[in-house]
Amino acid sequence: MLTLTINGAEHRLDVDPDMPLLWAIRDHAGLTGTKYGCGMSQCGACTVHLDGKAVRSCVTPVSAAAGKSVTTIEGLDSAAGRALQAAWEKLDVVQCGYCQSGQIMSAVDLLTRNPDPTDSDITTALSGNICRCGTYVRIRAAIKAASRALG
Amino acid sequence: MHNKETVMISRRLFLVKSMVAGAGLTLGMALPGCSREEAAQESLPEAGPGKAGGAVVAESHFAPNAFVRIGADDRVTVIIKHLEMGQGTYTGLATLVAEELDAAWSQIEVEGAPADANTYNNLFWGKLQGTGGSTAIANSYEQMRNAGAAARHMLVAAAARQWQVPAADIDVQDGVLRHAASGRQATFGTLAELAAQEAVPETVFLKDPEEFRLIGTRVPRKDSRAKVNGSALFTQDVQLPGMLTALVVHPPRFGARLKDFDASKAKQVPGVVEVVGIPAGVAVLANDFWSAKKGRDALQVEWDETDAFMLGSAELVAQYRALADTPGSSVRNDGDAGSALQSARQTLQTTLAFPYLAHAALEPMNCVMQRTPDGVEVWNGEQYQTPDQQAVAGVFGIAPEQVKINMLYAGGSFGRRANPHSDYLVETATIVKAIGGRAPVKLVRTREDDMRAGYYRPLYVHKIEAGLDAAGNPVAWHHRIVGQSIAADTAFEGALIKDGVDVTSVEGVSNLPYAIPNINVELHSPVHPVPVQWWRSVGSTHTAFAVETFIDRLAAAAGRDPVVFRRALLKAHPRHLGVMELAADKAGWGSPLAPARGRGIAVHESFNSYVAQVAEVTVHADKTFSVDRVVIAVDCGIAVNPDVVRAQMEGGMAFGLAAALNSELTLEQGRVVQSNFHDYRVLRIDEMPEVEVHIVTSTQPPTGVGEPATPVIAPAVANALSAATGQWFDRLPLQLSV
Numbered sequence: 001m002l003t004l005t006i007n008g009a010e011h012r013l014d015v016d017p018d019m020p021l022l023w024a025i026r027d028h029a030g031l032t033g034t035k036y037g038c039g040m041s042q043c044g045a046c047t048v049h050l051d052g053k054a055v056r057s058c059v060t061p062v063s064a065a066a067g068k069s070v071t072t073i074e075g076l077d078s079a080a081g082r083a084l085q086a087a088w089e090k091l092d093v094v095q096c097g098y099c100q101s102g103q104i105m106s107a108v109d110l111l112t113r114n115p116d117p118t119d120s121d122i123t124t125a126l127s128g129n130i131c132r133c134g135t136y137v138r139i140r141a142a143i144k145a146a147s148r149a150l151g
Numbered sequence: 152m153h154n155k156e157t158v159m160i161s162r163r164l165f166l167v168k169s170m171v172a173g174a175g176l177t178l179g180m181a182l183p184g185c186s187r188e189e190a191a192q193e194s195l196p197e198a199g200p201g202k203a204g205g206a207v208v209a210e211s212h213f214a215p216n217a218f219v220r221i222g223a224d225d226r227v228t229v230i231i232k233h234l235e236m237g238q239g240t241y242t243g244l245a246t247l248v249a250e251e252l253d254a255a256w257s258q259i260e261v262e263g264a265p266a267d268a269n270t271y272n273n274l275f276w277g278k279l280q281g282t283g284g285s286t287a288i289a290n291s292y293e294q295m296r297n298a299g300a301a302a303r304h305m306l307v308a309a310a311a312r313q314w315q316v317p318a319a320d321i322d323v324q325d326g327v328l329r330h331a332a333s334g335r336q337a338t339f340g341t342l343a344e345l346a347a348q349e350a351v352p353e354t355v356f357l358k359d360p361e362e363f364r365l366i367g368t369r370v371p372r373k374d375s376r377a378k379v380n381g382s383a384l385f386t387q388d389v390q391l392p393g394m395l396t397a398l399v400v401h402p403p404r405f406g407a408r409l410k411d412f413d414a415s416k417a418k419q420v421p422g423v424v425e426v427v428g429i430p431a432g433v434a435v436l437a438n439d440f441w442s443a444k445k446g447r448d449a450l451q452v453e454w455d456e457t458d459a460f461m462l463g464s465a466e467l468v469a470q471y472r473a474l475a476d477t478p479g480s481s482v483r484n485d486g487d488a489g490s491a492l493q494s495a496r497q498t499l500q501t502t503l504a505f506p507y508l509a510h511a512a513l514e515p516m517n518c519v520m521q522r523t524p525d526g527v528e529v530w531n532g533e534q535y536q537t538p539d540q541q542a543v544a545g546v547f548g549i550a551p552e553q554v555k556i557n558m559l560y561a562g563g564s565f566g567r568r569a570n571p572h573s574d575y576l577v578e579t580a581t582i583v584k585a586i587g588g589r590a591p592v593k594l595v596r597t598r599e600d601d602m603r604a605g606y607y608r609p610l611y612v613h614k615i616e617a618g619l620d621a622a623g624n625p626v627a628w629h630h631r632i633v634g635q636s637i638a639a640d641t642a643f644e645g646a647l648i649k650d651g652v653d654v655t656s657v658e659g660v661s662n663l664p665y666a667i668p669n670i671n672v673e674l675h676s677p678v679h680p681v682p683v684q685w686w687r688s689v690g691s692t693h694t695a696f697a698v699e700t701f702i703d704r705l706a707a708a709a710g711r712d713p714v715v716f717r718r719a720l721l722k723a724h725p726r727h728l729g730v731m732e733l734a735a736d737k738a739g740w741g742s743p744l745a746p747a748r749g750r751g752i753a754v755h756e757s758f759n760s761y762v763a764q765v766a767e768v769t770v771h772a773d774k775t776f777s778v779d780r781v782v783i784a785v786d787c788g789i790a791v792n793p794d795v796v797r798a799q800m801e802g803g804m805a806f807g808l809a810a811a812l813n814s815e816l817t818l819e820q821g822r823v824v825q826s827n828f829h830d831y832r833v834l835r836i837d838e839m840p841e842v843e844v845h846i847v848t849s850t851q852p853p854t855g856v857g858e859p860a861t862p863v864i865a866p867a868v869a870n871a872l873s874a875a876t877g878q879w880f881d882r883l884p885l886q887l888s889v
């Protein structure tokens with residue numbers, strides 16, 4: 001048994017300690033907003049926050065998250081998170097949507113560390129997140145809009 | 152608002168019968184399929200496309216046809232027959248209904264239709280429900296507007312009856328009916344029950360384009376909220392009670408067969424429930440993904456490779472090049488290209504190679520299926536509802552109607568989920584059958600499975616020879632294409648293969664728009680077991696590159712500017728010309744560029760839409776390059792939602808740019824080399840250029856936008872690089888010679 005705190009709620013999970021956090025979140029905690037895209041830290045679809053920092057949950061063993069606080073897209077309620085989700089919706093960033101939880105989680109991490117990012121800061125922070133639908137123009141615009149909204 | 156008189160006169164009369172009545176009008180009744188969707192919904196998280204926004208629609212009071220349902224709570228549910236895979240079809244089709252219904256956009260909700268070839272077929276495809284070829288808006292344009300207009304007509308009739316006023320004196324705006332003289336008004340919801348008792352109109356009036364208030368404007372996407380808060384439901388997210396997750400080991404080479412397997416170690420992995428042999432390989436079923444994966448890793452499998460395909464991409468290219476030197480099936484033969492080439496002042500020749508490409512949608516292929524007392528139930532982002540229904544029914548020996556399909560969002564597709572063999576659905580069905588249907592099964596493909604289990608854009612070789620006369624005008628074009636047929640041995644063979652020519656292999660060359668008096672196009676379709684499939688923009692993925700880069704070579708040989716050269720040859724094609732001039736103008740064609748920078752243009756028609764792109768590139772000292780800016784002009788008829796059109800131009804271009812820059816799937820001794828995004832590279836944010844989109848104003852009926860931007864970028868970039876370096880390109884992805 002392993003105890004995980006996800007979005008403030010405790011989950012006692014009977015899982016293999018090697019299991020990537022991604023599958024514990026999806027298959028055992030039942031939170032499916034966090035996506036699987038590659039399983040090898042290439043696409044960013046599985047991005048969650050561990051004690052407030054963005055990690056790729058597909059390569060993070062669940063045991064490494066025990067005792068820490070996990071935030072997923074469903075539990076995002078920081079000012080940066082809300083501003084980014086609002087900007088994403090306002091600019092209709094999404095296409096298929098499959099990558100977007102991960103994109104937003106990476107963007108929240110960026111704005112939390114760096115409230116006024118330059119284009120190159122955005123590129124660096126988001127280059128690990130693939131959008132196969134090619135929504136990058138709008139992702140960039142939404143991050144800037146959220147940054148402005150946050151003042 | 153127009154005065155009513157004018158509105159009535161200018162509205163065109165449409166027969167509802169031909170467009171909507173086939174749906175089997177069920178007044179005041181819930182639609183077939185709703186009840187089972189609600190039943191399925193019990194075990195599912197909310198907010199799939201079946202219930203956009205997460206709300207279950209209240210008791211349905213008014214369902215004038217198979218596409219519209221209006222509840223007493225004023226909510227209007229639009230039933231969408233096409234798959235939402237990112238292209239915005241849920242928003243676009245709902246806009247068409249809302250326009251003619253005069254509903255408020257905020258009261259519109261969307262719901263995926265159940266599979267039904269009679270009611271929800273693609274009107275361009277006969278009795279087949281499916282999405283593809285950028286047809287969703289085009290085939291639904293009048294059907295969905297008719298559906299909205301019919302509902303409006305009945306609501307107005309109900310109000311007229313209740314208020315005892317002439318129907319012609321009633322106005323409808325934003326979901327409210329008003330009678331100005333008496334000051335009476337009512338919302339859709341309050342009239343829903345009465346409207347259900349009105350006769351379904353045989354004919355309705357549709358608005359003229361100048362009366363549109365939603366079509367042509369930016370209304371927000373219906374799927375945005377659910378996709379930014381994590382609640383949107385994809386196939387990957389479905390959890391059913393007792394469900395098992397299945398991972399399949401596929402053969403290492405195409406055409407190999409299962410010989411034997413030893414599951415003893417796999418079965419020792421905690422969580423693994425069962426291991427079964429199926430036609431596609433061996434399936435490991437477990438309580439969750441991770442156990443299934445560990446179980447599969449522990450499995451030992453032997454393959455019979457007697458009939459396996461053993462060649463590599465390099466051998467295939469060599470074989471195809473040899474074939475390209477021999478005559479093929481005739482595709483088009485205008486004049487006498489052979490003699491014209493002989494008498495030409497100058498001839499140019501090239502041979503081009505295009506690799507296999509994987510679709511690599513971010514959601515790998517997957518499917519959830521359950522045996523039920525009545526048949527089979529499927530949860531999937533379905534792109535070919537009724538062919539898939541038939542294929543699954545075939546596995547179980549049941550009737551297609553016994554296969555119930557629950558529509559979910561698809562995490563991309565780019566053609567992949569429209570598999571003519573229903574490959575991953577059949578795979579899931581064979582697993583469910585192998586375990587005697589005793590548990591629901593979720594088939595999950597890992598990224599590696601998705602990349603290696605087949606279905607690729609075919610590898611192609613093109614050989615082109617063209618001649619110019621003394622004045623620099625092209626007089627002959629001889630073009631041979633070599634590549635596997637996608638339609639061969641599928642249900643689409645009859646429709647797509649004509650006189651031995653798969654039209655999807657040659658589209659873009661067979662209809663070469665340039666005014667050249669002698670044109671000869673030929674095709675070779677070699678047969679081998681590498682599985683191939685349509686990939687966003689299909690034939691144009693290679694033909695646009697071949698044609699548009701060779702046109703630039705001819706322009707250079709003639710000593711003319713690429714835009715000037717094309718302009719002279721496109722006189723008979725005003726829509727090609729229109730987008731070319733618009734893109735060139737907005738991009739500042741002809742204005743000076745810094746050293747080591749280049750500008751290139753390409754123009755191409757696909758799926759009845761016209762796209763031109765101007766790319767600007769910078770060549771770096773280390774012989775790498777970047778694409779800095781892309782200006783896109785599109786003529787897609789009426790842009791139902793200009794913002795969605797823009798999004799599809801941006802994303803479609805980005806999809807093509809990945810193939811221009813990086814993506815390549817190669818075979819070595821029959822094995823797929825690439826496995827994941829580290830070696831099958833797709834576009835990332837650092838490679839995304841600045842993009843500008845310009846939409847040609849049009850009153851023509853809308854045509855597709857999901858695909859037409861994709862094929863244009865590779866030739867635009869190649870032409871820009873040629874302008875910067877003088878080098879010509881004969882393969883994708885593009886590589887500068889050092």
Ligand code: FES
Nearest residue numbers: 037038039044058
């Ligand atoms: S699934 Fe974790 S980075 Fe792709």
Ligand code: FES
Nearest residue numbers: 096097131132133
């Ligand atoms: S929206 Fe489809 S992968 Fe990003």
